[in-house]
Amino acid sequence: MTTPRFTRIESSMLPLLREDIDTDQIIPASYLKTTERTGLGQGLFARWREDPAFVLHQPAYQGAGVLLAGRNFGCGSSREHAVWALADHGFRAVISTAFADIFQSNAGKNGLLTITVAPDIHGRLAEAVDADPAARVGIDLETTTLTLPDGDTTNFPVDPFVRTCLLEGVDPLGYLLQRLPDIEAWEQDHPARLDTRQPHDGSFGEPTS
Amino acid sequence: MSNGNGKDPMNREATETASGSRTLFDKIWQAHTVESTATDADAGGTASTLSLLGIDLHLVHEVTSPQAFAELDRRGLRVRRPDRTLATMDHSTPTRPEVDRARLRIIDAEAEAQLARLERHCAEHDVPLIPLGDPRQGIVHVMGPELGLTQPGMTIVCGDSHTSTHGAFGALAFGIGTSEVGHVLATQCLLQRRPKTLEVAIRGGLPTGVTAKDLILATIAQIGVAGGTGSVIEYTGQAIRDLDMEGRMSVCNMSIEAGARAGLISPDEKTFQYLEGRPYAPRDAAWPEAVATWRALATDPGAAFDRRVEVDARDLEPMITWGTHPGMALPITATVPRREELSPDQLGAAEKAWAYMDLEPGQKLIGQSVDVVFIGSCTNARLSDLEAAARVLEGKHVAAGLTMLVVPGSQQVKREAEARGLDTIFRAAGAEWREAGCSMCLGMNGDRLAPGQLAVSTTNRNFEGRQGPGSRTMLASPLTAAATAVAGRISDPREVL
Ligand code: SF4
Numbered sequence: 001m002t003t004p005r006f007t008r009i010e011s012s013m014l015p016l017l018r019e020d021i022d023t024d025q026i027i028p029a030s031y032l033k034t035t036e037r038t039g040l041g042q043g044l045f046a047r048w049r050e051d052p053a054f055v056l057h058q059p060a061y062q063g064a065g066v067l068l069a070g071r072n073f074g075c076g077s078s079r080e081h082a083v084w085a086l087a088d089h090g091f092r093a094v095i096s097t098a099f100a101d102i103f104q105s106n107a108g109k110n111g112l113l114t115i116t117v118a119p120d121i122h123g124r125l126a127e128a129v130d131a132d133p134a135a136r137v138g139i140d141l142e143t144t145t146l147t148l149p150d151g152d153t154t155n156f157p158v159d160p161f162v163r164t165c166l167l168e169g170v171d172p173l174g175y176l177l178q179r180l181p182d183i184e185a186w187e188q189d190h191p192a193r194l195d196t197r198q199p200h201d202g203s204f205g206e207p208t209s
Numbered sequence: 210m211s212n213g214n215g216k217d218p219m220n221r222e223a224t225e226t227a228s229g230s231r232t233l234f235d236k237i238w239q240a241h242t243v244e245s246t247a248t249d250a251d252a253g254g255t256a257s258t259l260s261l262l263g264i265d266l267h268l269v270h271e272v273t274s275p276q277a278f279a280e281l282d283r284r285g286l287r288v289r290r291p292d293r294t295l296a297t298m299d300h301s302t303p304t305r306p307e308v309d310r311a312r313l314r315i316i317d318a319e320a321e322a323q324l325a326r327l328e329r330h331c332a333e334h335d336v337p338l339i340p341l342g343d344p345r346q347g348i349v350h351v352m353g354p355e356l357g358l359t360q361p362g363m364t365i366v367c368g369d370s371h372t373s374t375h376g377a378f379g380a381l382a383f384g385i386g387t388s389e390v391g392h393v394l395a396t397q398c399l400l401q402r403r404p405k406t407l408e409v410a411i412r413g414g415l416p417t418g419v420t421a422k423d424l425i426l427a428t429i430a431q432i433g434v435a436g437g438t439g440s441v442i443e444y445t446g447q448a449i450r451d452l453d454m455e456g457r458m459s460v461c462n463m464s465i466e467a468g469a470r471a472g473l474i475s476p477d478e479k480t481f482q483y484l485e486g487r488p489y490a491p492r493d494a495a496w497p498e499a500v501a502t503w504r505a506l507a508t509d510p511g512a513a514f515d516r517r518v519e520v521d522a523r524d525l526e527p528m529i530t531w532g533t534h535p536g537m538a539l540p541i542t543a544t545v546p547r548r549e550e551l552s553p554d555q556l557g558a559a560e561k562a563w564a565y566m567d568l569e570p571g572q573k574l575i576g577q578s579v580d581v582v583f584i585g586s587c588t589n590a591r592l593s594d595l596e597a598a599a600r601v602l603e604g605k606h607v608a609a610g611l612t613m614l615v616v617p618g619s620q621q622v623k624r625e626a627e628a629r630g631l632d633t634i635f636r637a638a639g640a641e642w643r644e645a646g647c648s649m650c651l652g653m654n655g656d657r658l659a660p661g662q663l664a665v666s667t668t669n670r671n672f673e674g675r676q677g678p679g680s681r682t683m684l685a686s687p688l689t690a691a692a693t694a695v696a697g698r699i700s701d702p703r704e705v706l
Contacts, residue, residue, distance in 0.1 A: 019558055020434055020534050024672040029653040033301060033319035035275035035326050037387075047674045072435040075468060075534075076672060078370040079273065080386035101404075101438060101470055102370060104252050106386035116253045157254025161246075161400065164218035172388075173280075175218065176396045179243070179261060183398050186243040186263050193360060193499060196266070196295040197337045199488035 004111025006166040009092050010138045010147075011065035013129045016055060021069060022076035023103065027085040040081055041088030060133035065092045068125055072096075073114075074103025083110045093139055095146075097122050108162040109172060113139065115146060115156045124148060141167055219246055219259060219400070230509035233475050234406050234441050237381040237506070238262075241364045243398060251402045255439060258403045265363040267393045268349050269296035269336065271327040272653070273368030277391035278330035288334035290397040295358065296331050297339040298324050299348045301653050304616050304643035310341065317655060334394075347619020347645040350374040350587040354458065355621055357487025361476040361503040366393055371587050371669065372471075373464040377457035378484075379476035379506055381441070384465065404441045404470045408514040411446035413523035418703035420597070421456030422589055422667065422686035424448060425463040426528035426538040428520050434536040437469030440516070443508060444474050448522040454483040455593040462588045463669050466535040475507035527702055529574055530671045530684040532562035537671075541689065541701050545572045565673055566663075566681050575699050581664040582613040582640075582694040583676070584687055586650040589667035590618030592625050594687040599631040601691035601705055602638040608697025613640035614656065616648040640694070652677045665693045 031043035048054045055061060067086065073096040074082060083106045086094065093113040107114045117125070128135040128149040138147030141163060147153050165172055194200075231239075238260070245260040267290075274296070281288065288294060301320035303313055314321040324341065331338040339345050345356060350371050353359045359375040365382035366372060368390040375382035385399065392399055409428055415421075429436070442464050449457065457474050464472030481500050484490045491499040526540035537558075539546075547570040551559050563570060568577070584590065584598050595617060607613045615635045617623040623645055626632055632642045649656040650668040652675070658664055660679025667690050668675075671682040685693070688702035695705070 018561065022534070022670075022672045024651075024670065024675050028674060028678070029651045032272050032653060033317075033323055035279070035323060037276045047678055072438070072468065075434060076370065076670060078368060078384035078386055080276075080388060083386070098253070098435060098438065100435070100468060102384055102386060106388065108252065109386065109388040114252060157250055157252065159252040159259075159402070160249045161218050161259055162252065168218070170218050172400065173284075173392055173395060176261075176392055176398060176400065177286075179398070180396065182243050182261070183263065183396060187397070190240070190263060192265060192293055193491060193495075194266075194358065194489045195292040196358065196489075197292055197335075199356065200490065200492045201488045 004166065005169050006092070006111050006113055006141050008138070008140045008142065009065060010136055011092065012061070012063065012134050012136050013066045013068045013095070013125065014055060014061045014064040015068045015126060015129045017068065017070045017126060019070035020072045020075055023074060023079050023082040024076055026074065026082040027079065032079060032081055037084045038088060040085035041090070044085040044089045065090060066137055066139070067091050067094045068129060069094055069096045071098045073099050075100040078102045080106045080110070083107050083112050087112050095122070095125060108159060111166060113141065115139065117146065117154070117156060121148070121154055230512040232406055232508045232512045232514060233379055233443060233473055233506055234381065235512070237362055237364065238403065240362070251439070253439065260401055260403055262364060262399050262401050264366055264393050264397050264399060265293060266358060266365045267294045267397070268353055268365065268367035268372070269294060269390070270300055270349050270367070270369060271298050271323045272300045273387050274330065274390055275323065275326050276387050277368070277394055278334070280391045281395055286395045288336055288394045291335045291337065293397060294336045294394070295339070296327060296336050297346060297349050297352055298327060298341050300647045300651065302341050302646045303654055304646045304648045304656055306644055320654065344620050344624070347621065348587045348590065348647055350462065351591060351618030351622065354378065354454070355487065355619060357484050357490035360484065360490070361480060362506045366399065370465045371462055373469070374458050374462040374587055376461040376464065376472040377454060377474050378480055379474060379503070381471055381473065383471040405439055405515040407437055407440040407442045407469065408517040409442050409444050410517060410519050411444065411448040412519055412521045413447065414451055415448050415522050415525060418688060418706050419525045419527055420686040420688060421452050421459040423525055423528040424520070424522060425460045426530065426535065426684065427525050429463065429467045429536050430528070430538040431520055432467055432518055434466060434534050435468040437464060437467035440469050441471045441473060442467065442469045443514070444472065445508070449474055450477065453593065454479055455591045458591070459588050463535065466669055476503050477507065527686060527689050529665070529689060529699065531566065531568060531574060532559070533565055533671060533673050535669065535671060535684060537562060538684070539574065541574055541699065543574060545570055545574065547571045575701060577699045578697060579611060579665050579693055579699060580662040581658055582611065582690050583649045583664055583666040583668065584690055585614065585616035585618070585648050586668040587618060588669045589687050590616060590622065592622050594667065595622065595626045595631050596629070598687040598691040599634045601688060601702060602640070602695065603634050605638055605695045607639040607694045611694060611697045613638070613694045614643065614649060615640050616643045617645050619645045649676055651675060652680070665690045665699065
């Protein structure tokens with residue numbers, strides 16, 4: 001996996017304004033038997049896609065790189081497959097008024113930007129895409145600016161660590177590996193009380209009954 | 210503090226502060242902070258610090274780990290602390306006793322491949338594995354506590370959102386994504402934003418027939434499915450103290466259903482009693498020493514939380530969900546919400562839920578006919594849950610036309626239940642008695658509802674299609690589920706106790 005990067009995009013939006021869209025909807029469990037992180041776009045919103053009228057099928061929204069979603073997007077399971085599915089389908093960013101914690105954390109590690117906006121901005125975006133499915137937004141991570149279809153701009157919050165990683169291609173695991181001396185020192189001071197390989201009753205490896 | 214080479218994206222700064230009254234969360238967080246940044250902001254713009262957090266225990270399962278191991282292999286890295294890592298198989302495992310691995314290869318090659326993959330990764334990286342067929346195997350969040358792996362004051366992570374369960378022991382336990390699983394495998398630490406603290410203070414005790422599950426469903430209904438976002442919840446109050454460890458696990462388990470990062474309960478004598486003598490619990494001279502350390506972890510009197518909400522337990526009733534997320538829960542005697550009972554911002558979701566669940570606004574919940582009752586999952590498949598269900602079912606029979614599945618949370622739970630004759634009660638009542646695993650909680654292993662079927666489940670998620678495409682789920686306690694199974698319709702367990 002190469003370190004994902006993100007600087008600036010301009011794109012139309014796909015509106016999916018339901019609230020509390022959970023990860024079981026984003027990618028149902030039947031797609032979790034894969035041992036790969038690619039190809040999950042096929043399972044994106046799989047159950048809703050069975051409906052031919054579902055917004056993802058509508059020609060007007062083809063090619064949209066930004067998902068405009070309702071509040072509390074990505075709640076439920078920790079499955080990173082949800083982010084992989086969205087990214088595999090071609091989404092680069094999700095805009096909502098609030099995200100679930102684990103989803104947001106997973107997104108940042110895969111170059112999928114989660115943009116939290118105030119309800120009034122969200123409302124304006126929803127109106128714009130309703131009036132014209134081709135309405136485009138601009139997202140600039142360098143300046144953390146969101147440009148609305150009418151040209152107005154607003155700043156969005158972003159985790160500074162995630163921003164640096166995405167802009168400069170810093171690899172979070174590589175960063176952690178650099179910190180190993182500090183981690184080792186901490187571990188010296190905080191010895192573990194247990195060893196998972198050696199239960200105190202000596203039962204590991206030999207069935208207890 | 211040493212600085213890495215080049216630009217430091219973490220903007221680290223020494224910010225050690227420790228004084229005065231502290232919460233359990235504060236104590237664990239501080240003790241596990243290797244280093245932290247100056248306050249900046251999280252992804253939602255809330256002021257917070259980023260910390261490098263040492264991880265004591267990393268639990269691994271077959272579904273969320275293959276890509277993480279693959280990433281280590283790609284980079285030529287080893288699992289750094291196999292002694293702090295333990296893997297098991299639970300999500301895609303069969304629960305029909307007749308399905309062995311050879312049979313699984315034929316009926317579900319993908320699931321078999323996932324299990325084989327975990328075995329290979331564990332063997333290559335010296336990670337201890339509790340495989341299918343092992344007498345200790347079970348749902349990861351049932352297995353950890355019963356083996357005594359889960360201990361107060363620890364940091365515990367797993368690529369699974371219901372890791373919050375382990376917080377019942379006063380351990381800071383939270384779910385992570387697969388990238389982070391890789392981070393922990395490779396380094397045994399994680400970069401985490403410091404969450405806010407939320408005290409959920411329960412007033413009074415639980416009435417008869419009202420269980421831990423009803424308490425947590427009522428809490429989520431009150432604070433909302435995003436009510437805990439960005440926070441770690443600590444549950445306090447008499448009702449929490451009164452719960453046994455299994456009930457506390459059911460409460461902490463569903464913290465994630467309120468959006469919280471984790472749930473916590475300050476450890477007390479019940480916690481220590483539960484742990485004593487378990488395979489991984491400290492022994493001999495190490496035991497009193499450990500207990501003394503654990504005793505000091507409880508939230509200090511007067512310690513401040515960022516937020517506090519009160520939930521009144523005294524007039525709670527058995528709860529059941531009517532909609533498509535766990536916050537859409539009601540007292541069992543209530544009726545499906547009517548349009549005029551909802552606020553404008555609830556209406557859109559309610560419209561979808563009425564349609565999906567095929568329920569009428571204003572309709573009574575009691576009496577609604579049900580196709581399947583499922584007793585299982587990391588929320589409610591421990592011994593006391595099975596005992597509660599068996600108490601209702603004893604000498605009775607599951608209603609004609611209704612299917613009931615009982616799936617113990619672990620092989621150990623299964624053995625203990627069988628030693629008490631619970632399996633005989635379930636079988637005599639016409640229920641199926643299975644091997645341990647996640648089973649119909651997420652329907653990944655073939656145990657699932659048919660499209661349109663309505664189930665009362667002791668699980669934690671009633672999302673659309675969670676228990677199979679087109680499936681409809683109502684969440685409830687084991688008592689309510691068992692009473693419903695006997696009647697074939699949603700029933701108030703207080704009438705049969
Ligand atoms: S029982 Fe259900 S909620 Fe618990 S770990 Fe398994 S799938 Fe997840």
